[in-house]
Amino acid sequence: MRIRTAGVIAASLLCLVGAAACGDSTETPSSTPSADKAGGELVIWADDKRSAALKPFADKFGQENGVTVKIQAISKDQQTTFLTASQQGSGPDVMVGAHDWIGNLVQNGAIDPVQLTDAQKTGLQAGALKAVTFNGQTYGVPYATENLGLIRNTELAPAAPATMEDLVAQGKKLVAAKKASEILCLQSGPTGDAYHAYPLYASAGGYLFGTTSSGDYDAKDLGVGKPGSVAAFEKLRSLGEKGDGALKRSITPDNAVATFTGKKCAFLVSGPWATADAKKAGIAYDISAVPPFAGGKEATPFLGVQTFYVAAKGKSKALAQEFVTNYVTTPELAVALYQADPRPPALTTALDQVKATDPDVAKWADAGKNALPLPAIPEMAAIWEPFGKAEAAVIGGADAKATVDAAAKTISAAITK
Amino acid sequence: MTTLLEGPATRALPAPDEKSASALGQGIKIVLLGLVVAIAVWAAFPLVQAEYWAGLGLLVAATAGLLYLYLTPRHVPAKYLVPGTIFLVVFQIFPVLYTASTAFTNFGDGHRGSKAEAITAIQTASVTRVPGSTEYQLKIITKGDALAFLITDPKSGQVSIGDATGLKPVGENPPTGWTVLTAGQASARSREITDFAVPTSTGAIRSSGLSRAYEGKAVRAFDPASDSIRDTATGKVWKADDAIGAFVAEDGDRLAQGWKVGVGLANFTRVITDDTIASSFLGTLIWDFVFAIGSTGGTFLLGMCCAIALQSTRMRFRGLYRILMVLPYAMPSFAMLLVWRDMFNTDFGLINNVLGIHVDWLGTPITAQLAVLLVQLWLGYPYMFLVTTGALQAIPAELTDATKVDGAGPFQAFRAIKLPLLLVALTPLLISSFAFNFNNFNAIYLTTEGGPFPADNPNAGATDLLITYTYRLAFGGSGAQYGFAAAISIFIFLIVAVVSTVSFRRTRAQEEVYS
Numbered sequence: 001m002r003i004r005t006a007g008v009i010a011a012s013l014l015c016l017v018g019a020a021a022c023g024d025s026t027e028t029p030s031s032t033p034s035a036d037k038a039g040g041e042l043v044i045w046a047d048d049k050r051s052a053a054l055k056p057f058a059d060k061f062g063q064e065n066g067v068t069v070k071i072q073a074i075s076k077d078q079q080t081t082f083l084t085a086s087q088q089g090s091g092p093d094v095m096v097g098a099h100d101w102i103g104n105l106v107q108n109g110a111i112d113p114v115q116l117t118d119a120q121k122t123g124l125q126a127g128a129l130k131a132v133t134f135n136g137q138t139y140g141v142p143y144a145t146e147n148l149g150l151i152r153n154t155e156l157a158p159a160a161p162a163t164m165e166d167l168v169a170q171g172k173k174l175v176a177a178k179k180a181s182e183i184l185c186l187q188s189g190p191t192g193d194a195y196h197a198y199p200l201y202a203s204a205g206g207y208l209f210g211t212t213s214s215g216d217y218d219a220k221d222l223g224v225g226k227p228g229s230v231a232a233f234e235k236l237r238s239l240g241e242k243g244d245g246a247l248k249r250s251i252t253p254d255n256a257v258a259t260f261t262g263k264k265c266a267f268l269v270s271g272p273w274a275t276a277d278a279k280k281a282g283i284a285y286d287i288s289a290v291p292p293f294a295g296g297k298e299a300t301p302f303l304g305v306q307t308f309y310v311a312a313k314g315k316s317k318a319l320a321q322e323f324v325t326n327y328v329t330t331p332e333l334a335v336a337l338y339q340a341d342p343r344p345p346a347l348t349t350a351l352d353q354v355k356a357t358d359p360d361v362a363k364w365a366d367a368g369k370n371a372l373p374l375p376a377i378p379e380m381a382a383i384w385e386p387f388g389k390a391e392a393a394v395i396g397g398a399d400a401k402a403t404v405d406a407a408a409k410t411i412s413a414a415i416t417k
Numbered sequence: 418m419t420t421l422l423e424g425p426a427t428r429a430l431p432a433p434d435e436k437s438a439s440a441l442g443q444g445i446k447i448v449l450l451g452l453v454v455a456i457a458v459w460a461a462f463p464l465v466q467a468e469y470w471a472g473l474g475l476l477v478a479a480t481a482g483l484l485y486l487y488l489t490p491r492h493v494p495a496k497y498l499v500p501g502t503i504f505l506v507v508f509q510i511f512p513v514l515y516t517a518s519t520a521f522t523n524f525g526d527g528h529r530g531s532k533a534e535a536i537t538a539i540q541t542a543s544v545t546r547v548p549g550s551t552e553y554q555l556k557i558i559t560k561g562d563a564l565a566f567l568i569t570d571p572k573s574g575q576v577s578i579g580d581a582t583g584l585k586p587v588g589e590n591p592p593t594g595w596t597v598l599t600a601g602q603a604s605a606r607s608r609e610i611t612d613f614a615v616p617t618s619t620g621a622i623r624s625s626g627l628s629r630a631y632e633g634k635a636v637r638a639f640d641p642a643s644d645s646i647r648d649t650a651t652g653k654v655w656k657a658d659d660a661i662g663a664f665v666a667e668d669g670d671r672l673a674q675g676w677k678v679g680v681g682l683a684n685f686t687r688v689i690t691d692d693t694i695a696s697s698f699l700g701t702l703i704w705d706f707v708f709a710i711g712s713t714g715g716t717f718l719l720g721m722c723c724a725i726a727l728q729s730t731r732m733r734f735r736g737l738y739r740i741l742m743v744l745p746y747a748m749p750s751f752a753m754l755l756v757w758r759d760m761f762n763t764d765f766g767l768i769n770n771v772l773g774i775h776v777d778w779l780g781t782p783i784t785a786q787l788a789v790l791l792v793q794l795w796l797g798y799p800y801m802f803l804v805t806t807g808a809l810q811a812i813p814a815e816l817t818d819a820t821k822v823d824g825a826g827p828f829q830a831f832r833a834i835k836l837p838l839l840l841v842a843l844t845p846l847l848i849s850s851f852a853f854n855f856n857n858f859n860a861i862y863l864t865t866e867g868g869p870f871p872a873d874n875p876n877a878g879a880t881d882l883l884i885t886y887t888y889r890l891a892f893g894g895s896g897a898q899y900g901f902a903a904a905i906s907i908f909i910f911l912i913v914a915v916v917s918t919v920s921f922r923r924t925r926a927q928e929e930v931y932s
Contacts, residue, residue, distance in 0.1 A: 040604030065600030080897070087529050104896055107527040107673035109538025115625040115633070117552050137542060190779045190868050249780060250764035259765070312538060317611045319604035322626030378526065378673065378896055385893050389868075389875040396780060398872030406873040413693065414893075 040067035042319050045082060046096035048073045050306075053340030054096075057333050061323060067316075079104070086110045086313045093314030094323060099131045099305040102139045102376040111309045112317070113137040114325050123329070128346035131305040131373035136214065140307035141328045142346035143337055146271050147368030148199060148301035150290050153283055156180060156266035160288040164200070164299070167267055167291055168239070168246050174266050182265035183246040187256035188395055190249050192388030195302060196269055197236065202372075203292040203299035206232035208383055209375055219379040219415060224387060225408025233390065233400040235293060242397035249392050272343045272364050287363035303371035305346060306337075344368075382414035446487065453483055520903035523680045526896030528662050532676040536639045539646055539664070539674050543637035547620045550632035555624055557603045557610060558595040564609055567591060568622060568630055579615030579622055579630075603627050646672065684904035694890065697877030702912075704786070705882045709855040712793040713847055719794060720801025721839070725831070728809050739806075746799035754863035757792045761864075780869050782879035789864055789880050793854070800850075808842040809835070844924040851920070852913050856884045883909055 042062070046054055051073035062069040072092065074081055079101050085091035087108075095111070105111045116138055121129055128142040150167075152160065156174055161167035171183030187196050198208075205228035210221030223229055239246045251259065260268035261281035268274065269290055278285045290299040308328045310320045327333070334350035342358065344365045345351045355362040374380070390407035394400050457480040464473045486495055522528075556567040558578070566579040567590070577584045578592060591597050603610060604627075614621035620634030636650050645656040646664050655664035655672050662678035665671050688694060723742055727735050745753070760767040761778035769775060779785045812835060820830035854860070861867055867878035867885045877886055887909070891902035 040601035042604070067601045067604055083526075083529065103673075104526055106538075106542060107675075108529050109534055109542075109674050112541055113544065115546055115629075115631045117629070135542070137545065191866050191870070248764065249777075250762050250766075252759075252762065254759060255762070255765055312541065314607075316604045316607045318607040318624060318627055319600065321611070321624070322600065322628060325626050326628055381893075381896050385889065386875040389870045390872075392868075393870065393872035396872075403872040407875055410693075410875050 040065070040316060040319055042067055042069045042094065042316055042323060043092040043314070044069065044071045044094040044096065044323075045074050045078070045092040046071065047078060048075050049341050050096055050337060053337050054333075057327075057336060061327055065319075065322075067319060082311075083108055083110055086311055089313060091311050091313055093311055093316045093320035095309040095311055097307060097309065098374075099140065099142065099307045100374040100376045100380065101309075102132065102134045102307075103378040103380070105309065106134060106139065107378055110312055111139055112312045112321075113139055114141060114310055114321065116141070116325060116329075120325070120329050123348055125346050125348060125351065127303050127368075127371060127373060128305045130215070131303055131376070132307055134376055135216065140309040141324050142305040142307050143328060143334050144306040144341070144343040145346050145365075145368065145371075146273075146304045146306070146343045147364065147371040148196065148269055148271050148290060149287050149364060149367030151260065151268045151270055151274060151278060151285050151287055153260070153263065153266045154286050155284050156263070160286065161267075161291050163291050163294040164203070164239075164296075165294045168244050171246060171265070171267060172244070180263070180265050182248070182251070182259060183244065184267045184269070185251055185256045185260045185265040186247060186269040187251055187253045188247060188249050188392055189252035190392060191385070192249075192390065192392035192395075193253065194384050194387040194391065197388075197391045199269070199290040199299040199301045200236060200239075200293075201229070201232045203290075203296040204228075204232035204235040205297060208387075209377070209379070217375040217377050217380075219377050222408065222412055222415070224383070224390075224411055225404055229408075230401050230404050233394045233404050236391060237394040237397065237400050240395035240397060247395045249395055272360070273341075275342070275360055287360060287367060289367040298370055301368060301371050302374040303368055304374050306343070379415045382411045386410040386414075450484060450487060453480060516903045516906060519900055520684055520907055521679055521681060522677055522900045523662055523675075523683075523898075524677050524900045524903075525898035527673060528675045528677050528900075530676055532657070532659075532662075535664075535674045535676040536646070539637055539672060540635050540639065542674070543648075544623065544633045544635045547632045547634055550619070553622065553630040553632075555626075555628055555630040556591070557598045557606075557624075557627060558591055559598060560595045564606065564613060565595070566613065566615055566622065566624065566630060567595070567597070568615075581615070583616055584622070600627055680900065684901050685907075687901065688904055688908055691890075693876050694887075697874070697881075697886070701877055701881050701883055701886050704880070705855060707786075708790070708793075708880075708882060709851050709857075711790050712797060712854040712857070712860075713850045715790065715794045716797035716801045716850075717805075717843075717847060719798040720803075721805045723798070723802045724805035724809055727806070742802050743799045745795055746803070750796055751859065751863065753796060754792065754859060757788075757795075758864045761788050779865050782869060785865050785869055785880050789861060792864060793857075793860055796860075797850075804843060804846055805839065808839050811842070812838050841924075845921070848917055848920045848924070852917055855882070855913055855916075856909065857882065858884045858888065861885045862888075883912070 042058075044051075044054065044058060051071045054071055058069040058071050061067075078095075078097055082091060082095050082097070083105070087110075091110075102111070121138075124142060125145065128145050129138070132138055132140045132142050150160070156179055157170055161170055168183055171180070174180040175183055186200075187193050207223035207226075207228065209217040209219060209223060212218045236247060237243060241248055256268065257270060257274045257277050259265055260270075260274075261277050261283055263283070275285070275287070290301060292299040308324045310317065310324050314320050329347065331345075331347055331350040331353065334345040334347045335353060338345050338350070338354050338361075342361065344361050345354060351361070351365065355365070375383075386407040390403045393403045457476055460476055461473060464470075464476065483499070486492060486499060551570055551572065554569040554571060556569075558565050558567045563580070568577050568579050568584065569575070569590075570577075575586060576588075576590045577586045578595075579585075598606075610624055610627070614623050617632060620632050622630050623633050625631050634649075637646050637648050639646055643654075643656070645654050647654050653666055653670075655666045655670070657663075658665045659678055661675070661680070663671050663675035726732070727738055727742070732738070758779075759765070763769060763775065763777045763780065766778070768778070776784060778788045816834050816838075817830055820834055825833065861880055861882050862885055865878070865880045867881035867889065869880075870876075870878040876889070881889075887902070887905040891898050891905060
């Protein structure tokens with residue numbers, strides 16, 4: 001027995017030594033960089049599509065600078081995954097994501113500001129640059145923009161409607177002639193969709209947050225609950241199920257585009273991501289701005305900006321800064337990312353280059369030329385759900401004033417917490 | 418294995434096949450223990466790196482304990498109990514304790530890290546470029562261990578060395594004695610480079626990547642003496658408030674970057690005193706019970722009826738029916754919930770189209786509640802069918818025959834004999850099914866999202882369970898509030914625990930009656 005026990009102990013010790021040796025051999029290169037090729041490593045996180053597009057450029061950056069670049073695709077909950085991993089020290093050096101994360105990333109100390117030269121700043125679309133500016137700092141390098149517009153089936157509706165009323169009249173005619181079953185495909189669903197409702201809300205005189213003197217969104221000035229917002233919800237109600245029937249809760253994020261490509265509605269309010277489906281379905285389409293209400297304000301959509309961030313808790317921050325501020329700003333990369341996912345590039349030169357080959361891009365950029373950057377302040381999180389539910393309620397025919405007041409109460413309660 | 422454990426006496430004359438079996442056991446043992454040691458070594462490196470000695474001590478003690486236990490011939494019961502106990506601790510007790518401890522903190526968005534991290538974040542975020550200052554070209558240079566910036570002014574072409582004492586113009590590029598670092602070498606010293614600042618009269622020159630430098634100024638600075646952040650441009654002061662984990666100015670303005678602190682019972686009192694929670698709590702709780710009991714009871718009744726029907730030997734193709742019956746159980750419930758949601762769509766849904774009706778299923782409270790119960794019934798009855806089939810087969814046929822002899826009809830036989838015996842076997846399953854459905858987040862969130870919501874209250878919908886309702890409160894409005902969420906989950910745990918305990922007590926009483 002004793003001999004056996006000794007044998008087992010010896011075997012375990014062997015394992016231990018072996019494992020320790022393995023551990024050593026993997027640890028060595030990163031702890032003591034050799035003279036010629038140091039162990040510099042840059043880790044980039046992006047979603048599935050962009051990871052693939054970034055790969056060749058990342059490899060090139062790695063070769064030019066003698067470092068290894070690793071790209072990891074994060075397919076779900078990118079923002080939360082990034083925050084949690086950063087906090088644990090296992091996050092990336094560069095993160096790719098939407099600009100409206102900025103407020104939350106900053107309050108969690110997860111990203112660092114970047115310093116762009118004046119030349120780099122003027123090379124970007126003004127709206128895109130404004131979107132990544134938060135509390136007077138630039139928090140990332142934008143590379144693509146996206147905004148809503150009106151996609152219409154040109155077979156059913158040859159001319160772009162000038163006003164919302166015009167659109168509803170055209171749509172009603174098509175429904176009456178049995179050429180379509182819906183007047184308008186604008187996704188709402190049973191719990192509403194604040195992002196897609198916003199252009200109409202803005203056109204009818206509503207706003208979400210006021211702006212401070214420096215041009216930032218001001219969380220203390222909440223527009224929901226103000227008279228303008230009540231008037232806007234009144235308009236949504238008149239377009240809703242008890243009114244014109246142009247807005248319906250049965251049109252959801254899942255079926256809005258499919259209904260349009262199935263030629264059941266002539267008008268779709270959506271973004272650049274929907275054109276691929278329309279092309280695949282062989283639909284003759286055109287893109288224009290979302291039409292305003294007659295006599296109303298402009299139907300400004302939100303501007304979303306895809307952005308490269310420098311992670312504050314990354315291990316190779318200097319290298320990440322170099323990559324983001326001096327490499328991502330090149331037009332070649334912007335064009336490649338456009339090819340992976342056709343949204344207008346944020347870089348003016350790249351946008352001009354892409355416009356020449358793809359007329360859709362120019363139309364999307366036109367539809368969004370006055371788009372408002374999606375508020376990046378953390379308080380925006382309090383808006384989405386209550387606003388959406390209020391929208392769904394008035395589309396279903398609920399009283400606008402009472403609904404907006406309840407939403408405003410919920411939002412301000414969440415903001416002050 | 419056991420012979421080995423009993424010591425040398427029994428090993429004196431082992432049977433031949435027993436010997437080979439014990440050799441195999443010995444081999445498995447060596448491999449498993451080797452794995453344990455390997456995992457321990459693998460886990461030790463990060464602990465050493467983080468200088469977390471208490472954790473390392475625990476790891477060493479646990480590994481040594483395991484090795485001792487399985488190498489000594491004594492403590493045989495412990496050999497069986499320890500693996501299960503370890504998994505219980507790691508996967509059950511630890512998460513519960515962690516959740517409970519989180520409930521006493523303000524952990525959440527804006528309060529994730531330590532105070533030092535918050536201060537660093539505030540200072541870094543406040544570094545702004547000095548207006549109108551030059552944008553320099555940069556190289557990182559070293560001499561021995563010392564690091565310096567080699568800075569070129571693009572307008573004048575003037576080259577200077579910058580270090581912690583300031584800028585010094587030099588003639589040659591690179592200056593003698595210094596070597597220029599490649600990007601790879603520089604990135605290995607990333608932290609040093611990003612923290613490096615060359616003081617100037619108006620601020621400090623800092624790196625922006627590895628090839629550019631700018632003159633920047635940290636507008637906000639931390640003063641350890643007064644424990645506050647001061648804005649040098651406006652003179653505004655935010656004092657650290659360690660009770661809430663944030664820097665607060667006199668006018669109530671709060672800096673966004675906060676830190677994690679213990680808040681005592683604040684999360685619990687907030688659950689109890691919050692107006693929005695109080696106003697909708699009772700209604701949500703009642704519906705939660707209706708939903709859990711309805712889901713469990715409905716699936717059990719349907720599953721049991723199907724099982725009894727397919728128990729009858731007069732039925733043909735029983736095997737085929739049984740397979741068909743189990744199909745919904747075999748499909749991923751995530752996908753099925755989404756499919757059902759679309760089938761209930763007013764204008765495009767399958768149900769309205771097939772039946773030729775125009776019901777706004779998910780738009781009115783009663784129909785939405787009916788809809789989620791229907792979905793639950795469809796998803797859940799195959800499980801109940803399976804377990805009931807099993808339990809029915811375990812009931813001896815003689816008992817049913819005996820009731821026939823006594824002159825009881827089939828229904829009476831079922832009520833008096835089969836059902837009570839079934840319930841004895843299945844009540845624990847029904848209770849766990851109840852507890853599961855009480856917190857069945859997916860069933861609601863993927864179908865109705867808690868809706869429909871009354872126009873005047875976007876907080877609580879007609880199909881909201883406590884879990885979906887509180888999820889919205891903790892994660893919907895103001896970002897993720899893990900501390901608050903943990904406090905809520907403790908309350909929900911208490912409710913489920915009370916219900917389950919009472920039910921199990923009653924089951925035990927029932928078992929005594931029937932056994």
